[in-house]
Amino acid sequence: MPIRKPIIGVMGPGKTELHTEPVDKHVELATELGKQIASHGWLLLTGGRNLGVMDAACRGAKSAGGTTIGILPGPDALDSSDAVDIPIITGMGSARNNVNALSSTVLIAVGMGPGTAAEVALALKARKPVVLLATQPEAEKFFTSLDASLVHVASDVEGAIVHVKALLAAQTEPAT
Amino acid sequence: MPIRKPIIGVMGPGKTELHTEPVDKHVELATELGKQIASHGWLLLTGGRNLGVMDAACRGAKSAGGTTIGILPGPDALDSSDAVDIPIITGMGSARNNVNALSSTVLIAVGMGPGTAAEVALALKARKPVVLLATQPEAEKFFTSLDASLVHVASDVEGAIVHVKALLAAQTEPAT
Amino acid sequence: MPIRKPIIGVMGPGKTELHTEPVDKHVELATELGKQIASHGWLLLTGGRNLGVMDAACRGAKSAGGTTIGILPGPDALDSSDAVDIPIITGMGSARNNVNALSSTVLIAVGMGPGTAAEVALALKARKPVVLLATQPEAEKFFTSLDASLVHVASDVEGAIVHVKALLAAQTEPAT
């Protein structure tokens, strides 16, 4: 097995046009999360668009010298975040959410909307671990009801990073 | 606009190997739902596999003389339900869940698992109406929290069909 | 194995805006081919759009009482041919060309462009038989160089139908 940098997926709502308080909170959390992911030497993967959590996480990672991968839904990179280093252009709309889920070693949801919910569900379908950060209680209860063994809840960035570290460590341990 | 038969998507867990009571209940509901969909002259669309809710809904529809479309995840039709008339072979795994969501005029979830959750979330992302039939309360609360205007809850097949009729009628009414 | 109607895919350029003579020829051939496919009791599958060969084949099939399936690239059915009975909405752009290839029992190319070339190549990749009807000599030579055992050339609709019949018969014969 080659030694590769883990790919940490950060998913979350793209719409910031309302500029409501909760969304601002998610953008702030995503920025800090991106920084932390880069500081730990992990690659950041997002949905790549220049909006909301996707854009904020990429900007955070770049501010800490990280590398960012954006899995774009459209047929070109025109709506890509400027903070994406490697735009992967899928042209497949929301079906690209499955690429996000499959390509992430661990997937973190920051906030929740229909697209993010699809990414979490597709990650669980593929037996990938998920961390829910600052999602509504309804989301925590629902995804835990789907698969409690794969769903982890964090209330702040530090807690999310602790989960990621433990999950990465568990993957590299020999099975007994 | 051409006059086409509405396509009603029925989604639900594929695994029946446990033969637990709830799954048997979902299979029973899906069979009756398939019958009703066919009786109303609508086309049935499912994930196409020979398992669980997908298979049961197709068998129900065929027993009432309906036409069934199966959107298969694999690269061939080997795991298709025998009750699928038109197998669409996508070869794209769970990314095909987005095809299920986009191609259904109304999407009904019978029971819930990670794949079904993805289909419901992707339907909401695409602004499609969803009916939840016999899903856990956590699912009802979560999806309603995502978009209350598109999520409808039914406790039996009759109730689900009432929702579908109303949703189809609303689509053909002129916007005012 | 269930008895299903074979699905015959008809692929070809969508652009008719130039109204040049060769395109008119392809539209004429596709219309007649659609009629013949319906007359033989086969299902017709196309790329579904209201343009060129796709639209013409569907119109031909409907004029002979057939059933038509359209695998659409966009996120809705707005650009669907009116002659499509069953619109499958993929939202995945040209990646849907692989769904066309996989879902067709036999794939017929009427004329040739980049999208059609992708469909023929993807069919060969999936080991599906292909009939080239009225394509340029360069296409015949190239695809034959890729896999002579799967590529069949026809100069008129009658010849294409003869190939389809033989290919369908070969599939239903018991392997020895």
Next chain:
Amino acid sequence: MPIRKPIIGVMGPGKTELHTEPVDKHVELATELGKQIASHGWLLLTGGRNLGVMDAACRGAKSAGGTTIGILPGPDALDSSDAVDIPIITGMGSARNNVNALSSTVLIAVGMGPGTAAEVALALKARKPVVLLATQPEAEKFFTSLDASLVHVASDVEGAIVHVKALLAAQTEPAT
């Protein structure tokens, strides 16, 4: 517009089990091409599998200190080349060939098979420039017949790199 490293796609047959002379030639060319791509500071994108041209190009790029992206067709990274730094897991089979085409600034085909032909055709469909290196004359004639303005032919690695440089320079020039 952000300054990003260009992504150069290298496509080619994955099967090397026959170990025939032409395939060995393609593996040799792909290795040298990967080295050159890395030396120029470009990112390398391939289909990611541990076979043939894909694997060889990645190994070449790594030997020159480059960064390699592999767009994998399967649902996990088990068949990834060890020389892939960033595995993107699509789970969508040959439909991922469209992701290869869309994500490459310039696409180079080394040798030719059905999958590579699909990638070239999908690149042309998306109006992306293509370089054909060591492909059969039938391929050169066919793809040139589809779109002569986008298809460039090279007989050796040096010639291919000259084409890539010119194509990248043309993209960054202001339109007049």
